[in-house]
Every structure is written in structure tokens, then in C-alpha cells.
Amino acid sequence: MAKKISGPSYGLLEPGDLSVTSRRRFLQGGGAGLLMGFVWLRNGKAWAAGEEPSLKVIGGGDNNGGNTFQGFQPGGFIRIAGDGKITFIIPNTEMGQGIYTGESMLIAEELEVGLDQITVIPAPPNEQLYQQPILKSQATGGSTSIRGAWIPLRQAGAAARTMLVAAAAARWGVPAGECTAERAVVKHGPTGRTLGYGELVDDASKQTVPADIVLKDPKDFKLVGKPAKRIDTPSKVNGSALYGIDVRLPGMKIAAVEVCPVVDGKLKDVDTRPARAVPGVVDVVKLDNAVAVIGDHFWAARQGLAALDINWDNGSKENVSTQRIVEDLKTASEVGKPVMGRTVGDVAAGFRNAAKTVEAVYQLPFLAHATMEPINTTVHVRPDACEIWVGTQAPTAVQKAAADLTGLPVEKVIVNNYMIGGGFGRRLIADSIVQAVNIAKQVSYPVKVIWTREQDIKHDLFRPAYYDHIKAGLGADGMPTVFTDRVTGGSVLGSYLPKGLPEGVLDTDAIEGAAETPYDFPATQVDWVRKDPPIKVNWWRGVGPTHNVFVVESFIDEMAQAAGKDPVEYRRALLGKNPRALAVLNLAAEKAGWGEKLPDRTGRGISLHDSFGSYLAVVLETSVSPAGEVKLRRITAAVDCGININPNSVKAQVEGGFVFGLSAALYNGITLANGQVEQNNFNDYRQIRINEIPPFEVHIVASGENPGGLGESGTVSAAPSLGNAIFAATGVRLRTLPFDREELRQKGSDGSVLSMVAPVGLAVAGLASSDGAKTSSDPARPDLSLSSEMV
Amino acid sequence: MISLKINGQSHDVDVPGDMPLLWVLRDVVGLTGTKFGCGIAQCGACTVHIDGKPVRSCVMNVSAVGDRPITTVEAVGETPAGKKVQEAWLDLEVVQCGYCQSGQVMSATALLTRNPRPSDADIDAAMAGNICRCGTYPRIRAAIKKAAEV
Amino acid sequence: MKRWGLALLAVIVILIVAVGAFLFIPHRLEEVSAPQGMPTGQALVQRGEYLARAADCVACHTAPGGKQYAGGLPFKLPVGTIYAPNITPDKRSGIGDWSDAEFVRAMHHGVGKNGEDLYPAFPYASYALMTTEDALAVKAYLFTLAPVQADTPANTLKFPFDQRRLMRFWKLLFLPGHRFQPDNGKSPDVNRGAYLVEALAHCGECHTPRNFMYGLDNAHKFAGAVTEGWKAYNITSSKTAGLGDWSDQQVADYLSTGHADKRGSAAGNMGEAVSLSLRHLTPDDIRSMVAYLRTIPSQGTATTESAVDLDPPALKASTPYSPTPDELQDASLGLQIFQSACASCHAWNGEGLQSPHAALIGSQTANDPEGTNLIQVILRGAKLETNQGTIAMPAFGKAYSDAEIAAVSNYVIAHFGNKKPAITPEDVAKARAF
């Protein structure tokens, strides 16, 4: 049974607030039901500003879209040419999450075409057409893409199909009801006549846009919910995929930059002659805070830069250090004025009635994004226009930044958006575009600015450091009577909003994942002390939940420990009102063999959260060698993300997100000394590698709920499940990230312990041979394996 | 002028001898499938084959290549192992952002060329030098095993 | 009795006066004049530049990230820190108003412009052997540098080490009172090499062990020593510990490129010496240095006997891309780290992949069971400037734990050196402290 759906739509919403509550409200309440993309037809615009040249460039100048496009163009997402070629214009940026495929599936499902029949191109900057309904700006982030696209993209496909079918029916003079569409062909059932979509483009263009769009019943889905091959994969295994860094243009030169190593420092002066003497160097360009050397190739540019002896004006932040920042966070947490986040029930009574209180301080570091593709931007500033080639999560922000810098009207700024070699939030910010435009303004040719990995890490905008004081009262039964969390850290939203976030106003991101947990606490209070660090901060994969869920989920284990209960059992008891969370918890625990015995110094850790509209439970099993080395043995995840569009991508996102989070949990933290970032490259900003990753299972819970976001959920789960597993294995509770493995070393262990580590690849085989070893060797701790046998 | 044999074609390039092969490939020859990730041989994104053997082109002076043939990701599919690897990568949907995958494919192909039936430990030894920030490791392992079966 | 007492008093007074005189009589400033036939003008400056490189002045007189020759490099000693001074010709903060005589006195006698005694971190015990002509050439070169205004930080030595005059006792014991004396019984090549090795390159300052007074223990000349956590290896003719088994070509390559086939690569201070100094020397001078080194009698090493294994079994059983099957099966922590962060350059069979400098076969560092330099190079990385470009190894100290670095060090020494090391995390922690 088909039913009419109205829901959130793209376009025409008030830009501005990115708050979580408004996101939630929006999702729950639904939008006005405007059909995005059809705005354009109704307005009668020929094409959107800036769209034509972008599409032309990206589509290689063929008949894909833009103002030269001839054919059926029902809105911003779909182009069908007379030769039958179908092009989807995908509103979100592909940065690995599979969104080109996921969003194409939504359109294709209703348009009745196969994924093999389409090509995709990225949307040009155009807030009117491509504004993301949850973020309320044309951006990709916060695991919002599928949630925002779920209804509008299907509506776009359905409307276009309706018009094509109506055109065919009119041509044949038959009722549209007798016609069906499949694989880009309309068929008249009774006579068996067929017309391809390409043959119908002119007639379809004359059809009126249907007022009510009827969407398929999910049980009739042909594509959605079935594993689909990603459409970008073939180009990514044969080297033909083009990322921003791969742009090559006639006359293009390549720049290397050196930015003042001290935060907010400036360029004092530099003798540019040594660089100019390097063969292949074309120009040396000075910026306010940097020097760029431009060469025929990146090597010449880098060599030129290395030849320079640059004098910096270090400015006022020469003494910035993480040590000081952390001390300031602690002080702010203790004496600062909090902004209330969420309060429920009688907190004071909760503590009065508690038989026991548990409290702890958790600390999290600054984090770099370290996307695999280092930052790069290509810009050509001409007298009449500015053209940019870049992979960005926020194309309109790029366009606006360049317009401001060049004084050109926005429609004269052409943004060619590319696939990104990893976004993770880094490419929401236009800082590198600003820099590249400032360089390009000083030369006549197109210039590609590439940051070395060292620059990419040192001059990233980091995930803030946090200092969180968390506390709970437990009743005589060990169950919570009250739960409070004081989060202290900088405001990402404040750093992102053009005018900042006023003091005293809540940044909901700071408490997301703590204010609302899956659990049912009689009383809760979560507040936030704002303490902005002296460096810029930014969104980082998993945003608020990555930070808060680590604290909350670690602490839930501490509460269970204080109550003498098994961590899974304890959580179950708190999930009475949350069946979806309970279901993933149970599934993960069951599939992971929760409660089964493990060898000495080996343990399982669980984490559970609902973030971005999805529910995820992960059980991580790890052993800790006497030398303190953490060896992951097995990862078992259970996810409920509502209706899942492409199970392949769902699993990939859980796996990849979790692995990404593991690098942070084990190894990553940005530190500053003397106003300079101390990390450089993958040698000291270490990444987890294939030989550390154990078998990984992802189980999907079937669900008919609206799709949730999933790009970040796995990342959120990593640190808490690992911290809990380490505790189960060793009895040591690590509350500071990244986990300090030195604290896990059994003291007095000599060099010989260093070879006692179980091989990772054989971890599962190793499980079988563990005979009767107890989970815990520490008599002071309750034997978790016993209580969990009741499971 | 340095003469290079790349993917079966010869290229004369006018570059300094200490220029890393990576930048010669990307910026001079125009083969951008080989990626820049770290420049210090820590990530493997720049892996190419010289004489069929994997090398990190970001730290390989172009003058050290000599007349040995270079294969990049653009042409590795023409080798039997490369073809199998690419097919397995597609079958198991290994790729996410894809930026590391040129290097992963090159390292995996080299592994299968010298060892058609790699164990988990062999995979670790051959692939641990390739970083994937998107975390595609479980699938890389599975895809190598799959490629080894066919 | 009384007379005896007076006599004793007299002796004491005389001693005090003598010591006082020794400590307090100002240093003489000998006139110097340019010897006959000394080049002038640009030729002098060029010669001075070559000699300044051979003497590696820039290594100590440049702070990390600072301007060349502008000083500021700290020498952290147990008793405090000494800073190398600015030797650019800046009149106030550098040596711009030093006379020739003052400069030569500093080089030969370790005395500063104002007559103060200099600390022997400045290797004047070696430079004392330098000819006056060469010292003047070095000065001529230094005076062509752009003056840099950079005040040298004040030393922070504890009492009594802050008393510069005490260095006079040290000099009495350890400062040669003469310039280099050629040995007429040796070839001109060997003599030239001796002058380069002893006077200019001051090799002994690192390679000769020191006695308890920080003086060079020349009874064990070139037998190897540890300075600031790095081992300067035995460079005597010892076949097990020194260069006895090296070919002339290997020694020459090592000096001029920082690497010799099957002998590993230079890192730490030696890497710096190659980068800044030795690679700029003429092939003739390098050959002379080799010739002189060949004349150094064999000495057992003062540190560890750790004969280099040139053919370790594990290398034979490995390929460039995989270790031995046993090691693979074992999958030790050390192996796991090596395969993650090291193998891409070093290769398991010891041959080195992208650059021969990464070859570990025959490397003394990989053969030293104490792992002194190995730990340091892993912690701090290495950077070598060669005439064919920069060769670098990143520093892993910040991201890897003591246990991990101990494990990978043990693995490397067992695999590439065929030794049984027992490096502990505590050893790594100690090495970090430098």
C-alpha cells in the first residue's frame, strides 16, 4: 500500500541554529513538506547561480546538466537527457560514507532506474536548492545526510517518474494507471508498448509537477534495504577517482605553504631569494601569517620553502601549552559558572537518598582530523571570476568566503566540489580556502595549494579538550538515584558561528550524549562550563557524543562496579523504557558471548548509545599483556539505524567509524608547548593499523523506523568499549584519553614480557584454547564472569 | 633528463635527481592515482611497484629508479594478481573514502604476486605499513583472502 | 718548633700565592701575524669556510631552529647548562670586535675575549693543534657572515663549576701546549689525515673515552664512548669492535655519505657531523682521514664488545617483504611494530628499500646488544644531509610507549644483529631523559 508522506524537505528553511534540540525537534515534528528542487521549476529559473560552470567542469563538458543541458530536469537532483543518459546531482559530499550511493538509491528507487543506469555529480553551491534540512545549510556533517534526504530525494524521484509515466500515457492516449515504470522504461501493461525515459524527456518537461507525491511502501522497495555496490568504488580501486588534490589544469602551478608555527603568529619578514634560486620555483607569496612558495611541481615548492629562513612574529600566544589549558579547564570546572543543559527530577533528593555516591573526573584531549587526503585547494582568481576546485563539506561557505576575499559577487565564484579523502568534520571549515584564495589573488595562474602532512596536523582546527566531572548516587539496590555530569570545555558551535556563541548560552553539542542517555535515571543534571581554549576548535567525527558517551558509558561501568553488578545486566535494568536500545544491547551481548569465560588479563567491554537517530551497542574483547600492550581480540556490534538504505554501507560505517575511534582512544592527542603543536605526522600522530584489528562482526536489527544517521556512531562507541574492556581485563580504570598504556604495565616486568603478546590474526583461534581461566585475577574485584552467567 | 618506464610507456622527465618519484608521477607525468599521504613512508598511500616490488614513492629518489619498470595503480589491473585484487575489492566493498586504496591495492597485489596463499600473519606483514583512516582494515583482510581463492 | 712553624707557614703562603697566581694572573695575549705565504682575500675566506666546515663549528654554534653560527645551543651537563656563544661578527653579541690575537688565543688556549677561561665543551683541546694560519682563515670566513644580533643565554652552572678559573687546572692537565706536529716517519697523507682527524674534525671528543675529570683518556684513543646518550663507536683498528674489518672504501663512504654498504648509516651526532662537515671535505682529505684511521692501533672497546654479524641467519631466511616464518608465527610485539612503522623502509632482509641508507645489515647500531643508539634513533629519528638530498627517519618517541620501543629494539637487534638483547622499558625511559 502506497502512502502519502510528508516530512522534512530540503530548501527554504531558516539558516542559522545548528542546535541539537532544534535538530531533534525538526526530525520529530517534520518540515513544511516543500519539495526541494521543484522550487526551481516553480520559480522558473533556468539554472541556479554558479551551477552551470560547475556541472560542466565536473561532467567533463558533456550533456550532464547546467544551462547547456537539454532534456528533462525535474528539479535540482535529476537530469535525463534525450539519449537516455541519467544524471543525479547529489546534494551531499562523498567523503567515504557512501552517500553518492545511498542518496542515489533513494532517488533511483522511486524513479525506477537501476544504479547501473546513472551517473552522479556533486551539487554546486546553492542554498536554495541544496540546503540540508537538518543542518539548515548546504553542508555534510553530523550524520544527517540520509536523515535529511530520506523523504525529499524519494519525492524527487517519484515526482519525476510520475511525470515520465504521464508523458508516456498521454503519448499513447491511455490512462496513466495502466502504465508502469522499470529500469528507465515506461510500459503500457495491456499492450506491452514501451518508451524509454530518454524518448520522453520533452513531453515530461511539459507535464505539471504533481502536487501530492505518493511514495512507495517500504515493502515494495527494490533497492533500498538491499546490499548495493557503491557507485564510486570502481574508480577508487583503479586510481581514476579524482580528489581535490588530483586537480590538474592548464597553466596550473603548485604551492607549498609554511604558516607561523605559533598559534595566531604572523609573518615578520623573509628574504625570498633563496627560494627563488631553487630550480622550478615560480613565485614566492607572502601572507599575513604564512609564506607560500609556488613551483612547477610540489617538490620544487617544498624545496624552495625549505631554503627560506623565515622571521615570525610569534605574537601573544607564545606561552600557550596544553598543560596550562588542562589546568584552566580543571579550575573552570571547579569554580566556573555553568550553563544548565538538562535537569530532570529532584537532584538534591537523589543524592540525599543515595546509599553510596560514585564520582570521577574524565579528561579528553584535543584531536586532529588527519584525513588521509591532506588539505589542499586549487584556486584561479581572474579579474571577472574566481574558480575553486576543492573537496568541501560546505560548498556555500567556500563560495561565500571566496566572494568576501575577492570582492566578487557570489555567483562569480565557481566551486567545483570533489570527492574527499576523508572529511571527519575537517572540511566544514573554509580556512584552507581562505588561504588559497589569498595566495591565488597574488598570481595570474591557477594555483594548487597542498599542505604537507605536518602542516595538516599542526594547523588543523582541533576537537576541543574536555574536563568532565561526573557523579551518581546509588540506592541500596545499587541502582542510580541520581546522575549528574558537569562538562567543561570550549564551544565548537561558538567557534563555528560567524559571530560566535554569546556567553551564557548553551552549546548543545558540548553536552550531546550526556544530557540524554538511553537510560532511565530518576534524576539527572547535566551542565556545561564554557572555557574556550586559546586555539580554534572544530567539529570532529562523532561530535558531542564521541566525547560524552565515552564519559557516560565508562562511568556506567563504574556505577555497575560500585553496585557489584555485571555491566550488561546493570544497563538492562536501566533500559525499561527504551526497547530499541535494549534490543541492540542484548543482541551485541549475545553475539559476543558475553559472560563466557576468558583467559587471564582478558576482558570484554560494552558500550551503548543512541546518537544521530541510531542505536549502537558494541562489545569489545581485549587482552592486556604484562607489558601493558592492549591487544584487541574481537569486536561485535549490533546496530538499529531504522530502515537501512544500504546494509553494506551500514556495516562499513560501523566498522570504519569504530576503527577511527580506536586510533583516538589508544594513540591520539594533540598537545601544545610554547604555542606550537607538538605533533607532526603519522610517526607521532599514530594511527591504528591492520595488524591491530581483530575480527569484526556487525549485526543489523531489522527496523521500520525512519533512517538514523550512522557516519559517526561507530566512532562514538570505540573509546568507552575499549576502556571498559581494559578495566575488565586489568582492574585499571583509565579515565584520560588517549589511554596511557604505561599505566597498564605490570611493574617489575622485565624485557622478557615483551614477547608474550598473542598474535592478533590468530586471536579467535586463541579463544578456543583458554581453559577455565577466570576473567579476573584481582580478588578485590567482583568476578564479573559469575554474575554475567545469569544473562 | 631522466628516462622512466611507467606502465609500459617511457617518459622523459626534466626534474632534479633527488625529487621523490611520487611527485614526478603526480605533478610531472600526470598519473594522480598514486597518492600523497605522509611523505615519510609511514602510510603507504604512495605505493607503486618497481620491478613488481612495492616501494614508497614518496621517499624514493627518482634518480634511484634507473631503467627498472614502474607500475602504478592505473595499470596494476593488467597484472593477474592486480586484477584479482581489484575484483575482490569490488566484491567485498572495501572502499570508503578511497584515498588510501591505491596504496592498499598496490601492497596487496605485491603480496599476492609473491605469496598466492597468504596467512593472516603474512597479510599483517605486508599490509601493516598502509594506513587507512576510514578503517577499512577488516575488509582489506577479507578481500585479500578472497583474491587468494580465485 | 717555631722555625718549623714559620717554614710551614711560608710554604703554605707560597702555595696559596702560587695557586692564586695560577688562577688569577691574567692570560697573556700573544701577538699573531699572518704567516708567510698565507692566502688573502677571497682565497683566504674560501679556505676558512672549508676549514670551518671541517671543524664543524656550525654544529655547536647554532641553536635548533636558530640562525647559523648565532649560538644558543644548550649543552646540558649534570652540573648545569652551558650555551654555545654567538660567533657571527655582530659587534655586541657576537665576535665582531675580536682581534686576530684574541681569536687565536681562544682556539689554542680556551680563553675568551676578556681573558676568561672557556669551558672545554668548546673543543679547544683539539683546536689547540690547529695551525695559526688555519685559525686565522676560519676567523676570516666567520667575519664574512651576516652579523646576527643574538645574546647567548647565561650559563646555569652550579658552584663550583661556575668558577671559570678552575678550568686552568683542567687545561694544565689536558690542553696540548703545542700545535700539530707532523710525524716525519709517516706519509704526507697520514699526516694530513691526522691533522684533519685530531685538530679539525676533533673526532676524539666523541670517540675517545673521558676520564673522571672530563679529560680525554688517550690511553684508549678512539676506543668509543657515550656522550649525551649516544654511543660514538670504536674507530680503532679492532676487527671485532672497530673499523679493522671495514674496507677503505667503506670508511670513506661512511665519512662522506653517512652510509657504507653493509655497514649501516650514521645518525645522531655522527649524522650531524656528516651532514654539516664531513660530506663537504674533498675526496683527497677523506682518503687522508681513512689513511690516518688505519694507523690507530686496535683497542678493545671501552663500552661493549659487539662484533658485527655480517651474515645473520634471520636475514638469510627473510625476503625484503617478510620476516622468517618463525618470527611471523611468533608475532612478537617487536615484530608487529617493525612491520607497522619500520619495514617499509628498512626491509626484513637488511637491504633497505627506497634508499640504501635504510639498509640495516652490518649496522653497528643494530648489532649493539645494549641498543644505545638504536633506542635513541627510534626515539628521536635521524636526518642526514647528503650531496644527493636529505635522508630522514622520523622520530617515534612521542607515539610509542617505552615497552613498545624496548620490544622493537629487541626485535631489531635479534633479527639484524643476531644478538640476544634484553632492553627493558626502563632502559628506554632512561634514554628519553637525555
Ligand code: FES
Ligand atoms: S605518502 Fe608515502 S608512505 Fe605516506
Ligand code: FES
Ligand atoms: S578508505 Fe579512506 S583512508 Fe582508507
